[in-house]
Amino acid sequence: ARDPPQEPMEEIENLKKQHDLLKRMLQQQEQLRALQGRQAALLALQHKAEQAIAVMDDSVVTETTGSLSGVSITSELNEELNDLIQRFHNQLRDSQPPTVPDNRRQAESLSLTREVSQ
Secondary structure: OOOOOHHHHHHHHHHHHHHHHHHHHHHHHHHHHHHHHHHHHHHHHHHHHHHHHHHHOOOOEEEOOEEEOHHHHHHHHHHHHHHHHHHHHHHHHHOOOOOOOOOHHHHHHHHHHHHHHO
8 A cells, every 4th residue: 555645746746747748749749830831831942943944944054164954953953852851851750759658557557546545
């Protein structure tokens, strides 16, 4: 049997831990929404770039370093976009919330312990 004064303290501690986990989960959900916003912006940028490339119609663009074809510009934009997408996925993976333990069994066990002690 447990010492009755310790039970409320243990419950309070468990509630504090659960509160902290929920708070962290909410923060990570906010980060996820921000990342999703960035992803939408990147997709819009990709769409705009694809439209610009279509308008170029594979024409030759002259720069100070020489001439680049529409195909090589497309390739460069795709590489840059892939890099941005990879960084987004890395950031998303790093911000995944840890799995929250299922405390139902522990709660049932505490409830049964109380009933037995009563």
